[in-house]
Amino acid sequence: ELKVEQNPLFLSMQEGKNYTIYCNYSTTSDRLYWYRQDPGKSLESLFVLLSNGAVKQEGRLMASLDTKARLSTLHITAAVHDLSATYFCAVGFSTGNQFYFGTGTSLTVIP
């Protein structure tokens, strides 16, 4: 059974600090997605990573994928309050049509 684990589950950090969210998955996959969800809202696509070594950056967020280690990271640089949200990674498979979400990381940025 595929497992997609994120850590930490909860993260409280001060503005201006850096931190990394980790996403580990148990089965080989070549595509990885990161989403953001604000409370009671929909999921907003942040990144789609389609190959080993892929790195994408948008503003203060940078995502990377290591398919050999079955690991993706979401790095936050100089956090600001607006980044407070829950972040999900999701793993997909080229041989199938479904993708599986991780447990989510609830991020709170404290002024």
Place this chain on the structure above:
Amino acid sequence: DSGVTQTPKHLITATGQRVTLRCSPRSGDLSVYWYQQSLDQGLQFLIQYYNGEERAKGNILERFSAQQFPDLHSELNLSSLELGDSALYFCASSVAGLKNTIYFGEGSWLTVV
């Protein structure tokens, strides 16, 4: 606004009842996905359709069914509802498969009382 439209936004119904959730994908998207989000189960994949055909099935209960119509809109039917079915149900769409960004709708909040 992702372009994926879901109705209704909120729904309260009694146990044993049946409801239908509707989803209109983004213009041009052929794939539709349904997800259930609850506090205890997280985000669970239910089912996926591509251009009217079922392509993948996840943790969808037998009491639940879905279909995608020729105009590409999709419906998720939930029957014999139980308290545990209370959740946020998301529809998502993409152009084709998983190489593309998958866009989520605002969700339908279902409360079973």
